[in-house]
Amino acid sequence: MVGAHATMAIVGAGLTGAKAAETLRAEGFDGRVILLGEERDHPYERPPLSKGYLAGTAERSEVFVHDSGWYAAHDVELHLGQPVVAIDRAARELRLGGDGDVLGYDKLLLATGSAPRPLDIPGVGLGGVHYLRRLSDSERLRATLQTLGRENGTLVIVGAGWIGLEVAAAARGYGAEVTVVEPMSTPLQAALGPELGAFFARLHQDHGVRFHFGVTVTEIEGRDGMVLAAHTSDGQEHPAHAVLIGVGAVPQIALAEQAGLELATREEGGGVAVDVSLRTSDPDIFAAGDIACAVNPVFGRRLRVEHWANALNGGPAAAKAMLGQEVVYDKVPYFFSDQYDLGMEYSGFAAPGGYERVVVRGDAGKREFIAFWQTGDGHVVAGMNVNVWDVTSPIQALVRSGRAVDPERLADPTVPLEALIEP
Structure with missing residues (x-):
């Protein structure tokens, strides 16, 4: 067991970080636990943001990992709205943004997650253009879908991945018209292949979703600062009252890169390279969740997994490894989806x-x-x-x-x- 005077710092106050903090206490660690997040909301789970909460079948209160009093009750120092801007590995210190405060650590977990991949085309700054990653994003999008449903408005979705399809299902549930633009020949082609991609296309078409395959969105047209239409590479114009951009996610590895930690190759999936115990190239720093590209014994290669179960299981595994326990993180990747x-x-x-x-x-x-x-x-x-x-x-x-x-x-x-x- 790591000494009682040690400090465990966790950068990233999402599901991964919250479960790591929980596990440190559950395993009997009674030293200092610091959990830092750049968002101002308490740690929450992300699946409801495109599923139950977005669709109106779950309440906002249901998305949080713990109730707000849990952190103080378990002596977890929760720093919200506190981005970490640099790691000094030699001094084992973190520098915070804003006032520039410095925090020391004995062991550090990076759980900084991922961010939506931006789309660099004209019009992405217009009102009515959405990305979906944070709770605040889901709140805004939910209100938009409700309005579109009442007014028979149209949502154009850029990208037919999991986020795009789950949002399409939620939008249709509110009664909004939906057009999905996807450069591949089926939805989910990279994730499931064309065979099952075609199955999901039929599912959504049966619920009134229009697909436009084999093209990209080249411009979002607006009027008076608001979305008016989306233009595609084949010259077509798709009327839109709102646009959701869902073209993938990017692991947030800037801190790891600044600190000189080993990164995984693009062929391996990118992210921070970690071993089977989720330890980085620095023995005092671990990584888990979306950013971790871990050696997976089941598949005999590195994998980076951007799904809920990896956050749920990776945080506790990393916490145990931080405590000096023998850990082999060999979970079979798992995810779920609800559509209609x-x-x-x-x-x-x-x-x-x-x-x-x-x-x-x-x-x-x-x-x-x-x-x-x-x-x-x-x-x-x-x-x-x-x-x-x-x-x-x-x-x-x-x-x-x-x-x-x-x-x-x-x-x-x-x-x-x-x-x-x-x-």
Whole structure:
């Protein structure tokens, strides 16, 4: 156990940072715990921002990791609206923005997350153009969607990734008209491939969403400072009362870069390079959540995962490693999505070009099935259950097993998933 007089500093007051602080106390650490965040809201979870809270089915109070009194009750020094601007590794100190205060640390966790990838085209500064990352973003967008629904207005979404599709579902729930512009030939093509991308296209088209594939947005036109239309690379004009830009996220690694920590390559996924215990190239500094590109023993390579479960699990793992415990962070990547009456969970990692076939078990037409991504040698690298529940554990066990599976048995719903894992 690290000494009682040690100071644990956590930069990034999101889910990762909050769960790390919680774990330090749960593991018996009674030294100083400092949690610093540049936002002014208490640590919150991000999935509701594009799901329940945005759609109006969850209250604002439900998004927070802990109630506001938890931090003082557990002697966690919570510094909100306090960006960290520099790390002095030699002195083991953090320099804060604004007044330039300096805080010392013995062990440091970087959990600075990611930010929306900006779109550099004319018109992005107009009123009615939205990004979605923070709680304040979701609050503004929710109010906009409510107004669009009442007034039969149109939302143009730039990018058919998870954020774009979840916002599309929320917008349609309010009654807004929705057009999605996507340069690939299907939604979610980079995440799921064209086979399942086409499935999600049909889902949204059945709910009245219009797609415009194979083009990019080149300009957002405005009038009197407000959005009027979005123009695409094929010369078309799409009327819009609001625009959401959802073209991916960028890991916030400026602090790590300034400190001279090793960074992962672009091919590895970018971010901060960490080992299986989430330790960086500096033995006193750890990284977790969106920015961490960790050696994953299951896949035998570095992975950077931008999903809720990685934040939920990575913070506690890093906290235990900071305390000197032996940690092997080997979680199978997991995420979920809710769109209309469809719920799905995805486990694993199927990179573009990293699989040979998609095997479907169940009825995709009824939107009740499991899809498996399988390599040429039969190894299942990922599985996605759609409106089929309580199967995450066997799917993850199948991914972990590395076993070759007959595609016919994989597709056969009469063969229990557990039987596919057995020798």
